Each structure stands twice: as structure tokens, then as C-alpha cells.
Amino acid sequence: MPANASSPTEVAPHIKREKIISLLKKKFDFENAHLRVPGKKGNGILSKCQSYDAPNQAKDLGIYPFFREIQGTEGSKVRIDDKDVISVSTNNYLGLTKDSRVIAAARAALEKFGAGCTGSRFLNGTLSLHKTLERDLSAFLNREDTIVMSTGFQANQGTISCLLGRKDVAFSDRENHASIYEGCAIAPGKTVRYRHNDMDHLEYCLKKHSGVDGKIIITDTVFSMSGDIANLPGIVKLAKDYRATVLVDEAHGLGVLGDRGKGLTTYYDLEKEIDIYVGTFSKSLGSIGGFVSGDARVMEYIRHKASAFIFTAALPPASVAGVTAALDIMNRETERLDRLRDNTAYIKKGFFDIGYQVNNNQVPIVPIKIGDEALTLFLNQLLFNDGIFASVAVSPVVPPLNAMIRTSYTASHTREDLDRILASFQKFGTELGIIPQ
């Protein structure tokens, strides 16, 4: 970067990719930015904080992509720095966060029950609203029972950590969400991580533990960064062969895949084969919260044993009522799902046509894999300045040198939005040598 440039956008666009990377790297050690920061000896537990400088370095370069302040939202747009930009950094797949019926239901619950529950579901925080939502989810997913929790993170963490006993073994896809990692890490049982979506490796791991009675295979159905879908038929077959329980995390499958957005489980017609279904309200259902569904006896156990459920305050009334309304809309009106699928097909074909590699599936998560972290942050900033708000995934969220721009699409995007996004990616991708001229 020129010595007097304060932001990467001041770098002339004709500068070649290698040049930009080397200029940025001189100032910022991207590959090692995530590593443990050595604290100064003798300065106590907080010394690591004093020497943690990676965010400031990125801010100085004008390429810091996190914690952007959103001043308002409208359809596919968000307002940031007093400017409307198209968001491809959202999990509001069905565009339900601002549906008037969802807002009305949330407002009514707020008026009736107040701002919060001020206590755990276990003791004093279970409202009739929670029970209604649990019944609705059980009916929608054809499960005996459901537990509504305060976040999807806690649903995974609480469920896994209370089920995985000392003698049990969990088999967890290496690309699973952090909440699954955390659940496994705090459980007394052992966890074996199998290679991402690799059924041969999963079978190898299961075979090695065939003497173990308590085995559980855990997988995201839609992987949140790559947008891959799990090989659920393969997993179910192996679970049968090796007598293992199956837990799926449908965080990004719910509202997106299968009939009426019931998830990958329904897409593959495997509802009866999946023992435990975990989901979140923070994506298609447009709010916050999580849940776990399954057989009544299993749910009753989790309800009384999961620390992440028992020792935390209940999901607030407005959120519960909003989610209940959103679920009803999702179940009855399929046009949002149709629009989401049309938009997904359109954007994927568009990216493919201009030279980006994309997954050929129905998942509206479209990662643009760049590799180098400096180049990824730089491209992201150029996109933002051009009116596109995307997310970046850098190490440790993805392995080093696997940095990507994670884009995601919703029913609210218009064709005009999608064409604008493609034009922007084409322009900067070509300039930076990411795609062919």
C-alpha cells in the first residue's frame, strides 16, 4: 500500500493481486493474527490483552470487517455509516424478522408478559407461550416432544453434554458448529472427529469403537460456512450398521430444505431415522432461541439434566411469540420458500457463469473461497464500499489460508439486488485476478 494511503480503496485497482497482498502483509501478519498472543511475563492474566493488536492493525489498514454498526434494516438492505447497502451477510432466509404478523405477536406478548422471564424455565420461567411453541414445533416436525431453549448454541451444548456419558463416544464431523464442539468438550465422554462428510472415515472410526455401547453421530445438516449438505443417507446407514444414535443440527436446514422447510431430514425422507433434531430460531425463524426435538423420554431426561437449559433465564416472551407466528407463516405460506429457492438458483448460476466455483445445491449459503486472508479482507472492503455488505471467514473459523467471503441469500433479495452483487464480484474479482478476465 502506498505510504500515505489510509484505506485499501486508495490502492489503485490496477495493482496486481500479489502486490496488494505483499503490501498488506508488510503491515499485518494475517496468517498468525488468530494465534495465542504471548503475554509479557509477570504482568498477570490480562497481559495477553495488552499485546493483542491484530484488530487495531486491521482497523488502521481500513479493512477491519467485524462489528459493523447497523443503523436500520429494510428488506434486503441494511443501513451502515449512513449508507444503504445490500446485505449478503444474513441468515434471515425467509425474510420473516420484520413480517408485520411476527411483530404484532411479539408486541402482544411483550405487553402481556413483560420484557423478560427473569428466571429459568426449570423454576419460574416457563410461560404458556413456551409450551405452545413446543407443541407447535413437535407437530411441525412430527416429533413426540420439544424443548425450547434460549439459544441454538445452548441447545447443542446442553443436549450433547448431558447425553454423552463417561463411557460413551461421539462421532462429530470436523466442520460441525462450535456449539457442538463445546458440548462435546465439556461432556465426560470421548469425541472422535471424522473427516468432513467422509463416510469411509466415519465408518473407520465407528469400527474402531464397535465395542462401545453408547455411540452418537453428530452432524450439521447444512454446514454454516461451506454451505455443504451432510450425507445423511450415508450417516443413517452407518448408524444402523453400528447401532449408533444420530443427532442432527438443522440450524441452516430449517426453513430452507425439504417440504415446507422442515430441513434436510425431510428432504431425504429420513425423519424416522433421526433420533434427535436440534434447531435454532436465529435464522429462518427470524428471532433468537433454539430447540431440541425427539422422543418424549429422551426430552424429559434432557429437560431435567441439561445445565445450559436449567441454569439460564428462559427465552423472553416477545421472542417466543414472534417465533410461534413465524413458524405458522412458514408452515402455511410456501411462496417465501419458493422465492428463496429461485434466488439461490439464480445467484449460483450467476457466480458460476462469471467464473466462481459454487456448490450446486439448494443451500442459500454461497462461500466465495479466496484463500489468502489479506486478499479476502481487501476484497470484502472493496465490496462494502461498492454497497455490498458480506461476511468474511478467516482463521480460526476456517483453517489458515482457507479464507472466504461468506455470502447468503434470502427471499427478500430482488433480481436487481442479485445482479448488483454479481456485477460487483465480477468487477473486483477480475481486477484482483481471482477470476479470469
Ligand SMILES: Cc1ncc(COP(=O)(O)O)c(C=O)c1O
Ligand atoms: C450450524 C449452527 N448451529 C448452531 C448455531 C447456534 O445458533 P444460535 O444463534 O441460535 O445460538 C449456529 C449459529 O451460528 C449454527 O450456524
